[in-house]
Amino acid sequence: LLSDSVLKPIVTWWDSVIADDPGIPDRFERYLEQLRRQKRENGPEPDDPRLAFLPKPMRFYMRFPEIVRRGQLLPVLGYGMRGVIWFQGESSIERAWQYRKLFPSMIREWRRDWGRGDFPFVYVQLQNYKTDPRQIAELREAQLMTLSSVKNTAMAVAIDIGDEDNVHFNNKWDVGRRLALAALGTVYGKDIVYSGPVYRSMRRDGSRIRLRFDHVCGGLESRNNQPLTDFEIAGKDRVFHPAEARISGSEVIVSSPDVPKPVAARYGWSDIPKCRLYNDAGLPASPFRTDSWRGVTEGNVIPYPR
Numbered sequence: 001l002l003s004d005s006v007l008k009p010i011v012t013w014w015d016s017v018i019a020d021d022p023g024i025p026d027r028f029e030r031y032l033e034q035l036r037r038q039k040r041e042n043g044p045e046p047d048d049p050r051l052a053f054l055p056k057p058m059r060f061y062m063r064f065p066e067i068v069r070r071g072q073l074l075p076v077l078g079y080g081m082r083g084v085i086w087f088q089g090e091s092s093i094e095r096a097w098q099y100r101k102l103f104p105s106m107i108r109e110w111r112r113d114w115g116r117g118d119f120p121f122v123y124v125q126l127q128n129y130k131t132d133p134r135q136i137a138e139l140r141e142a143q144l145m146t147l148s149s150v151k152n153t154a155m156a157v158a159i160d161i162g163d164e165d166n167v168h169f170n171n172k173w174d175v176g177r178r179l180a181l182a183a184l185g186t187v188y189g190k191d192i193v194y195s196g197p198v199y200r201s202m203r204r205d206g207s208r209i210r211l212r213f214d215h216v217c218g219g220l221e222s223r224n225n226q227p228l229t230d231f232e233i234a235g236k237d238r239v240f241h242p243a244e245a246r247i248s249g250s251e252v253i254v255s256s257p258d259v260p261k262p263v264a265a266r267y268g269w270s271d272i273p274k275c276r277l278y279n280d281a282g283l284p285a286s287p288f289r290t291d292s293w294r295g296v297t298e299g300n301v302i303p304y305p306r
Contacts, residue, residue, distance in 0.1 A: 001065060006101050009301040010065060077113055083120030083187055084110065085179050089139050090167050093131060096138035096297040103142060104150045120187045122154045122179055125286060127162030127169060133270040138295045140268075140287050147198070154182035157196050160223075160284045164272045178283065193217045196283035202265060202290045208255040209233055209265045211290075216250045218280040228252070230273040233262040238293055240266060252277065264291035 001007040018024050092099050107121050125143045126136060140159075147155055156178035163169040185194025197213035197220060204210075213220070222228050228245035231254045243254040243265065254265050268275045268287030277285040 001105070004101060004105065006098055006301060007105060010098075010102075010303060013302045073110070073113075081114075081116075081119070083122065083183065085183070086121065086123040087175070088123075089126045089143060090129070093126075093135040093139045094297060095300045095303075096135055096142050097295055097299065098297075098301050099139055099142040100145055100149075103146055107146075107150050107153070118152045120152050120154070120183070121150070122156065122182045122186070124156045124158050124175055124179065127158035128160070128164060128272040128275075129162050129167050129169075130164040131271050132296075133272075134296045136271050137269045137287060137289075138297050141289065141295075144198070144286050144288060152186075154186045154194070155286070156182055157284050157286045159268055159273065159275045159287055162272075181283075193279065193281035193283065196281075197277060197279050197285035199267075199286070199288035199290070204262065205253070207260050207262065208253050209262050209290075210248075211252045211254065211265060211267075212250065213252075213285065215283075216279055220247045220250060220252065221278050221280055222247060223276040223278055223284075226276055228276055230268050230270070230275055232266045232269065233259050234264045234266075234291070235259050235261050236263055238264075238291075240264075240269075247277075264289070264293075266290070 001011050089099070089103075092102070095102075110121075111118055123143065123146075126140050129136065143155060147153055156175060158175055158178070161169065161171040161174045163171075181192060181194040184190040185192050193215070195215040197215050200212045200214050202209050202211050228247070231243040231245040231252070232240040233243045233254055233256050234240040241256045241258040243256045243259075245252050245254045247253075255262070266287075266289040267273075267277070267285070269289060273287065275284055275287065279285075
């Protein structure tokens, strides 16, 4: 984290909080000793772990990178394993732009720590969940980008199975199934369809945009034969309008009477989109955008406002 200018503020922000109240580390150590004693003696737990003596942003102390690393990673470092499955991102949506570096950096560090080479890393893209629509869309994009920036990775899409008011949604079965498919197809070499459609490229065709995908398999489908929704297109003014979308073989063609000269398209670019694009194996397409215009989270690098 300290070696990268985009990631360094994750650490230095905490340092600045402690500098404002130098007694925090001692009070925190005393609390940890209470926890250790409780474990040894099987006694009552100390007060709420979101400690009242900490400044409010620090009460979620488990997010402090060194605490997480010491407490959750190092105790299992060295155990035999074939690969990793991972589900995280909800607490990082305000820093989605930073996550483009943060997530790959963590994967590389874990691989270096374990000393087992580039072991498989299979992860879940964030599900539909009611929050800031553009921030969570950019976090999903950061997760999608990791597929191409970090080798030996695979991603399970969950855009269709979340609960909009519950970040810990109930449908774990489909998430587990899609993670298993990704592992079987990429790690164990099974001849199966393990991914939904992933955006590959676009081509402007007059007033329309043609979108092409990888992992189409036998063809693209619209779920339950309902009309495709949550596609948008924009012209050079960068104003997005809802688009009509239809499947044509292995492509999706999008257009809008409000955008006679489109230059960019987006799909599922919100918090709870009604994403209906699948391949014939019943696996959903990942949300995506064709543009690289500045996002709302670009430049956000500190964990919490002071």
